[in-house]
Amino acid sequence: xxxxxxxxxxxxxxxxxxxxxxxxxxxxxxxxxxxxxxxxxxxxxxxxxxxxxxxxxxxxxxxxxxxxxxxxxxxxxxxxxxxxxxxxxxxxxxxxxxxxxxxxxxxxxxxxxxxxxxxxxxxxxxxxxxxxxxxxxxxxxxxxxxxxxxxxxxxxxxxxxxxxxxxxxxxxxxxxxxxxxxxxxxxxxxxxxxxxxxxxxxxxxxxxxxxxxxxxxxxxxxxxxxxxxxxxxxxxxxxxxxxxxxxxxxxxxxxxxxxxxxxxxxxxxxxxxxxxxxxxxxxxxxxxxxxxxxxxxxxxxxxxxxxxxxxxxxxxxxxxxxxxxxxxxxxxxxxxxxxxxxxxxxxxxxxxxxxxxxxxxxxxxxxx
Numbered sequence: 001x002x003x004x005x006x007x008x009x010x011x012x013x014x015x016x017x018x019x020x021x022x023x024x025x026x027x028x029x030x031x032x033x034x035x036x037x038x039x040x041x042x043x044x045x046x047x048x049x050x051x052x053x054x055x056x057x058x059x060x061x062x063x064x065x066x067x068x069x070x071x072x073x074x075x076x077x078x079x080x081x082x083x084x085x086x087x088x089x090x091x092x093x094x095x096x097x098x099x100x101x102x103x104x105x106x107x108x109x110x111x112x113x114x115x116x117x118x119x120x121x122x123x124x125x126x127x128x129x130x131x132x133x134x135x136x137x138x139x140x141x142x143x144x145x146x147x148x149x150x151x152x153x154x155x156x157x158x159x160x161x162x163x164x165x166x167x168x169x170x171x172x173x174x175x176x177x178x179x180x181x182x183x184x185x186x187x188x189x190x191x192x193x194x195x196x197x198x199x200x201x202x203x204x205x206x207x208x209x210x211x212x213x214x215x216x217x218x219x220x221x222x223x224x225x226x227x228x229x230x231x232x233x234x235x236x237x238x239x240x241x242x243x244x245x246x247x248x249x250x251x252x253x254x255x256x257x258x259x260x261x262x263x264x265x266x267x268x269x270x271x272x273x274x275x276x277x278x279x280x281x282x283x284x285x286x287x288x289x290x291x292x293x294x295x296x297x298x299x300x301x302x303x304x305x306x307x308x309x310x311x312x313x314x315x316x317x318x319x320x321x322x323x324x325x326x327x328x329x330x331x332x333x334x335x336x337x338x339x340x341x342x343x344x345x346x347x348x349x350x351x352x353x354x355x356x357x358x359x360x361x362x363x364x365x366x367x368x
Contacts, residue, residue, distance in 0.1 A: 004033045004317045005231065005277075011043045012235055013278040015050040027060040033312035037231045040064065041071035042114035071114050075105055081171045082106060082120060086204045088139030092131045096122040097197050097206040099176065099216060104236070106200045107207040110243045111236040117229075119163065119172040122205075123190060126177040133161060133175065140167045159184075179216065184337045186223055188261055211254040214240050215263045218270035222306070225333035227326065230310040231277075237270050238278040251286045255293070264293035272303055273310070305329050 007030050010018035022030065034040040044064035047053040056064060082102055089096060098106050101117035124132045141164035159178040165171070179188040193216070197206035208216060214237050221233045244250045258267040268290045274280035275287075291298050308325035311318050 004029045004314075005311050008034050008037070008039060008043065008231070008312075009277045012039070012046050013238070013280075015046045016052050019047060019052045019055050024057055024059070027057060029316060031060055031063045033314050033317050035063075035067070036228070036312045036314055038116045038229055039232050039235060041067040041116060042232075042235060044068045045071070045114035068114070071116060074116055075112065078102060078105055078117075078120065081169070082205070083201070084139070085120065085122070085136070085141075085173060086201065088141075089132060089135050090204075092128065092135050094124055094128050094132055095199075095204065095206055096124050096132075097194055097208065098122055098200075099208070100213075100220070100236075103207040103213060106205060107198075107213075109210070109213070109240065111213070111239045113239070115232070115236070119174045121174045121176060123176045123179065123194070129161070129175075129177050133164075136164055136173065136175070140169075141165065141171075141173055142167055180219070180223075181337050184223075185339075186219065186262070186336060188219065188263065192261060209257075210240055210244050211250070211257045212261075214254060214270065215258055215261060215267060218266040219263050222266040222269045223333055223336045225330050225337075227306075227309045227329070228313055230306075231312070234270070234273055234277060234310065238274045238280045241274065241280050241282065245281060248283070251283055255286050255289050258290060259293045264290050265296065268294045268296070268298065269303060269306070272299055273306065302329075302332070 004026075007018065007022060007026060011030070011034075030043075031040065034043050040063065044053065044067050047056065047064065048068070053061070053064065078101070082098065082105075086096075097103075099121035101112070101115055102120045102122070103109070104112035104115060143162040143164055159181045160174050160176040164173040164175065166173075179190045179193065180186045193208055193212050194206065196209045196212060198209065199205070200207050207213075217233050217237050217240075221227075221230055224230075241254075254267070255264075258264045268287070271280075271282050271287050271290065275282055287298065305325040305328055308319050308321045309329055311322055
């Protein structure tokens, strides 16, 4: 059996070359793996754009057709929910900046095509956070119950509020007030990102400039502690870079924004993984300049760990080192987010809570 991740990447980047080489057994491995990474609709889209969707055998084709319909419906629903969120915020006068999937959809980016995502991410000024939270609660979005420690964790140390879930529609909002945790080693000037944003949806919202979309996605992926959608995020960056990379000045801008925002390291990592997996046509001089700004080699042990971790979480897709790589990257992500003086007590408290919950007896009459 071929490397399933390589087959998915080939269908995304080289659909005409790849589709005819897949056996039915390989399709049976690709479909669930692409679904697990939320890339199944995009695989169908890339085959459709290349005019070779008809070459897919009937069984896998039904899954791809259904995924395309689901993604199209999802995009309509997301934009409708964004409009409802903006209606709720209208009395505050705050113009939020949409991030990631919602920004791609509202901004008409190629990275929105065939994309599935669960949460609507938005960035608002920190000094207006109270008003925004109150307006969203009035609009039906509420946070789950938090104990005093969790409330403190989110409001003092994290860059976002606890997820807000709509009481009836169950849509989830992630409200950010900065682009990186205030106590993290990675500092991103959200003011620069907001100042360079453009208005969408009749001027009611902002989206980052395309270069900043790439940088935010790279920063999020390569400092995160969870990786199930990592391959999808790399595909987002690949599509963004292909969409705008025909202009040499855009590459210059991307490298310059990375330097000014302190994101040259995650951008360099994004270049390496996107080039290797998708053949993203990043100019060599841009890679060299970004490596110089990052002050590091192009490929490091961390890149090797991500290579093992960024795989579909299904048997046959992961390597013998994937689990160990995820554990090490989990620790790295926590150390980037919080200094040891805060992280050690935080992890100890969370661990104690888990043990306490495990030891707590089940209520009488409860069945598994």
